[in-house]
Amino acid sequence: MLDLRVTVRRVTGAVIARRVRSRGMDLSRIRFIPEPTKIPLRRNGVDPVPEIAEYRATSPVRLLPMPFDFRLWLVTGHAQGRAVLTDRTSFSNDIRHLFNGDGPSTADDVGGLGFTDPPLHTRLRKIVTPEFTMRRLARLEPMIDDIVETQLDELEAAARCSEPVDLAKHVAFPVPFQTICALLGLDYDDQEAFARLGSARFDATLGGAAFGAVSAQREFLFEAVRRQRKDPGPGLIGQILRDEGEMISDSDLAGLADGIFTGGFETTAAMISLGTLVLLRDPAHAALVREGSPAEVDRVVDELLRHLAVVQVAFPRFAREDMELGGESIRAGDAVIVSLSGANRDAEAAGDRPEEFDPYRAPASGHLAFGHGIHRCLGAELARVELRSALPRLLRRFPDLVIATPESELAFRQLSFVYGLDALPVTL
Structure with a gap:
């Protein structure tokens, strides 16, 4: 009976795999992600x-058990992860083959460099x-400093009305939001709605439905480009647009x-x-x-940056050919994801005590x-420019800043590709 079930599963998986290769599949219709990928x-x-440290120690390239014989590898070792991210010949980043175009999201909703x-x-x-050269970014520093100071004023004003006050709402979100809007030349009047879309698109608890948030956010940018x-x-x-004109499409520029x-x-x-949270753990x-x-x-x-690695996994790679990685046999078509948070806790990346935050550590x-x-x-x-501006100014302006909620009760995001906090209550 067991052999029969295995045979049925493999045959079913082969049928689905052929369909994916020939017609694609609409990721936005998927409402769950398999447990191993969580x-x-x-x-x-x-x-x-x-489990990440355990995997890194025992099998830094690990085949995750997935339904229908879909082959997904998780890389947790630094050397192996660096090898995957460097290899642009053996791997592809293009995921558009996973969309069939008959759902709410299509291949046109996926773009950008990643x-x-x-x-x-x-x-x-x-x-x-x-x-994004250092010379160009230096011109943005005065603007970024002004944005930070304005948001610290807002934080202080909010605290006069009631404490605790939300550092995420008044500083952490608006500083990079306004910086990017100014850099791109976007109007940021609809900050709250657009910020919600930004959070939703990284939320893996939505399954493939997060692609709906991708679509909505990209549509906003399509309109801006038009x-x-x-x-x-x-x-x-x-x-x-002035430099490239018709040589760049609306789709590519929006991406x-x-x-x-x-x-x-x-x-x-x-x-x-998160950086504020970690720094306030130790007054020194x-x-x-x-x-x-x-x-x-x-x-x-x-x-x-090393310790927190807020982008938890790199863009998925798809093997173009059969190969060996970390002693494992990768097949053409296999998907490979690199755990950036796992690789950054490897001693090869950090040296001694890689699991600890050490502000005196030599630059990793x-x-x-x-x-x-x-x-x-x-x-x-x-x-880096934004963090070098925001963190020192925050701590100088409010030297008695403390987290107002026990760390175990903070609103950490669950199953998000970009890890973070939805709120950070503080007293000034």
């Missing part, structure tokens, strides 16, 4: 669950890379804007909230950021918080 999305507070392969990826990234094609604005969208927005908003918001750590030199603050920010240049290779986060340096 492990890299779960945490205990800010720490990965213990889901694009060369040569299109190379062309699109070349268009936006100049805006308007600016007629009358280019002062931001990056307008500049690209670029979408990637910049989501990569630069939700992730930095999470880092400001908070004092180091409050009183330290720019070099010391930069080192602390880098360690926070090998950490994967921003990914690696051609798909490394384009806005990595922008995120």
Whole structure:
């Protein structure tokens, strides 16, 4: 009987696999994710669950048990994860084959650099890379400092009415939101609605329904591109339209804007909230950021990025060919996901005591918080600029800042690809 069930499962899986390859499947119709895939999305507070460390120690490249013989590999080791993220020949990032076009979301709803392969990826990234050089970002620093100070004023005003006050609402979310809106040249009057879409699209508890949030957010950006094609604005969208004209489609430009927005908003918001939480655990750590030199603050920010790794897994890769990885046999068509939070807790990335937050640790240049290779986060340096501005100013302005809720009761996100807090109550 067992053999019969196994045979039926494999035959059924083969039929489904053929259908996916030939017609695609609408991910937005899926309302659950299999239990094994939840492990890299779960945490205990800010720490990965213990299974991640166990996997890294025993099988850093691990085949997860999935239904219908679908083959999904989880990579938790630093060396193996770096190898996957670097290899643009053996792996593809394009997931559009998983959409059949007859549901609420289609392949047109998926775009941006993270889901694009060369040569299109190379062309699109070349268009936006100049805006994220250190020289260009230096011009944004005064604007970012002003945004931070304005939001700290708002936080203080809210605290006069009642405490505790929500740091996420008044500082962590609006600082990167306004920065990205200004960078792209977007109107941010509808901040709350757009912010909710940003959170929903990373929520794995929705299953494939999160693609509906992707679609809605991208439609907002499609409209912005359409308007600016007629009358280019002062931001990056307008500049690209002036430079590229008809050589770039609305779809490709909206995908670029979408990637910049989501990569630069939700992730930095999470880092400001979680970074504050971690720093306030130890008065000496908070004092180091409050009183330290720019070099010391930069080192602390880098360690926070490694330790928190708010982007929990990298964009999925699909093997183009049979290969070996970490002693395991990967087949062509297999999906591979890299646990960035797991890889960053590898001693190879951090040195001694990799599970601990150590603000005195030498910069972990090998950490994967921003990914690696051609798909490394384009806005990595922008995120650093915002964190170097927000965290010291926050702690200097409010030296008696404390978290107002026990850490075990905080609203940590459950099963989110971008880990964070929905609220962070503090007293000033």
